[in-house]
Amino acid sequence: MLLHRRRFLEHIGSSAVMAAVPRFARAYAASNGGQLDPARDPLRPEYHLLPPHNWMNDPNGPIWWKGRYHLFYQLNPHASAWGDTHWGHAVSTDMLHWHHQPIALSPTPGGPDSEGCFSGSAVVADGVPTFIYTGVQNAPLPLVTLRDGSDKLRESQLLATALDDDLIRWKKLDKPVIPSPPANMVVTGFRDPCLWREGDAWYLGIGSGERGKGGCVLLYRSQDLHHWDYLHKLAEGIPNGKLAANPCDSGEMWECPDFFETNKRHCLLYSTANKVIWTTGEYDAEKHIYTPTRSGVLDHGAYYAPKSFLAPDQRRILWGWIRETRPEAEFTSAGWAGAMSLPRVLTVGEQGQLEIRPVAEMAKLRGTAEKATVQAKTPFRRKLADLRQELRVPIDLSMGAITVRLLTEGTEVWHLVVNVKGDSIRTSDVSLPLPFAPSSMLGLRIFVDNSVIESFISGQEVITSRSYSLAPGETEVEVSIAGKGRIEVDLCPLQATSKDRLAT
Numbered sequence: 001m002l003l004h005r006r007r008f009l010e011h012i013g014s015s016a017v018m019a020a021v022p023r024f025a026r027a028y029a030a031s032n033g034g035q036l037d038p039a040r041d042p043l044r045p046e047y048h049l050l051p052p053h054n055w056m057n058d059p060n061g062p063i064w065w066k067g068r069y070h071l072f073y074q075l076n077p078h079a080s081a082w083g084d085t086h087w088g089h090a091v092s093t094d095m096l097h098w099h100h101q102p103i104a105l106s107p108t109p110g111g112p113d114s115e116g117c118f119s120g121s122a123v124v125a126d127g128v129p130t131f132i133y134t135g136v137q138n139a140p141l142p143l144v145t146l147r148d149g150s151d152k153l154r155e156s157q158l159l160a161t162a163l164d165d166d167l168i169r170w171k172k173l174d175k176p177v178i179p180s181p182p183a184n185m186v187v188t189g190f191r192d193p194c195l196w197r198e199g200d201a202w203y204l205g206i207g208s209g210e211r212g213k214g215g216c217v218l219l220y221r222s223q224d225l226h227h228w229d230y231l232h233k234l235a236e237g238i239p240n241g242k243l244a245a246n247p248c249d250s251g252e253m254w255e256c257p258d259f260f261e262t263n264k265r266h267c268l269l270y271s272t273a274n275k276v277i278w279t280t281g282e283y284d285a286e287k288h289i290y291t292p293t294r295s296g297v298l299d300h301g302a303y304y305a306p307k308s309f310l311a312p313d314q315r316r317i318l319w320g321w322i323r324e325t326r327p328e329a330e331f332t333s334a335g336w337a338g339a340m341s342l343p344r345v346l347t348v349g350e351q352g353q354l355e356i357r358p359v360a361e362m363a364k365l366r367g368t369a370e371k372a373t374v375q376a377k378t379p380f381r382r383k384l385a386d387l388r389q390e391l392r393v394p395i396d397l398s399m400g401a402i403t404v405r406l407l408t409e410g411t412e413v414w415h416l417v418v419n420v421k422g423d424s425i426r427t428s429d430v431s432l433p434l435p436f437a438p439s440s441m442l443g444l445r446i447f448v449d450n451s452v453i454e455s456f457i458s459g460q461e462v463i464t465s466r467s468y469s470l471a472p473g474e475t476e477v478e479v480s481i482a483g484k485g486r487i488e489v490d491l492c493p494l495q496a497t498s499k500d501r502l503a504t
Helices: 014-020 023-030 328-334 360-365
Strands: 054-065 068-076 086-092 098-100 117-125 128-138 153-162 170-172 191-198 201-210 214-222 228-236 255-262 265-272 275-284 289-297 303-310 316-322 344-348 354-358 370-375 380-383 388-395 401-408 411-419 424-427 431-433 442-449 452-457 461-466 475-482 486-493
Touching: 054 086, 054 128, 054 303, 054 316, 068 117, 068 316, 117 153, 117 303, 128 191, 201 255, 214 265, 255 303, 255 344, 265 289, 265 303, 265 344, 275 303, 316 461, 354 452, 370 380, 370 475, 380 486, 388 401, 388 475, 401 442, 411 442, 411 452, 424 461, 475 486
Parallel strands: 054 117, 117 191, 191 255, 228 289
Antiparallel strands: 054 068, 068 086, 086 098, 117 128, 128 153, 153 170, 191 201, 201 214, 214 228, 255 265, 265 275, 275 289, 303 316, 316 344, 344 354, 370 486, 380 475, 388 442, 388 486, 401 411, 401 475, 411 424, 424 431, 442 452, 452 461
């Protein structure tokens, strides 16, 4: 079940919830007086970032400042369902070990963000860390911009500046810096600004769209971040004939745009129709028009609304929201929902293909790897004492297929198949064509973290999966191959990044 980040979720009674929770999770709750405790929840990731409690969605405003990475994110501090949107805040020196900070942005009663502080960007302007983000407030129908079926919220772009070097205290401007969409344009949405410096000016892309025309990114320019001029559409889609009450579902609204240059190639990411689209292409720096020439799906699984930034060593680092796929009743009663993906490095290949790999810093969490040989009639199979693992599997294109399975008490709960002869990749709920041209050796990197599985396929495709049936000490991993030959696989335990699953 796909969950849209804008939709409030209904809380269901705890008795129905406990009936749906896997047996091993019920066992820990029973040992804790029947209470679901996030610090002990075996479904909760242990080396992915997530808040100690409650709901998380989009990453916001990643920035390097005074020797630390700061990552902000959409947070409901009062419930594990979407709503009452604030900006949570965490800091790290390595993008792996995070420490939670006080909430950075909260809605201002009576202000332009009174109904929520939606997504945005962070930059350093004149030596001061600065946010530009979307605020929402109730408005009469003629002023509404957020078209989600309820049509009662107006979006505007707001600015806040840091008051201290720890980025804990922020000062908001009282009025929006961009109060409304372009004149005479009836938008399907107007949110999630992405911000960059180009020449002697600042540029801002805002996710939007028009009914019957498709999604788009609106382009603005400013000299001081306070006064903005609308230029035109940076990029736009085409009508697809689909209709939905929420235009994000049909593709008529592009949210969470991210526009940047890497490897001297320009990229535009945007989220729509329950997936994230990547494009690479040509950018006319004089006309400020972007023309995509190649595109694809950034992650084929439970992943949405990513945000990137340029690290001090010039790597383009991306985070995304890992969504829940279990019933709403389970995560609302569990007391937490959502997680941040592992940080990923983005590059562009020679043919314009976006390439995606986990950051090299992941090696810091690796323990001693177990190496094993896999042949056609000799699969590798191991019981997992814990569910923090990295599995590395080479892909030999002379073979027929490679299959990775996770089994709990002998029953398969997840699989990934790279079918070389059939030219396809398949997981438990996703199928896609094999993306790469023939070569001698490619590989899989699969990261298991309790209920999260991130699969990186030869640096060209990623699938983020959720499985709520994995159990420490009861789940096995199996790797098998079809065809002739042999491969060497590595199974490596990974350290937890906090002692109690709360990353405090």
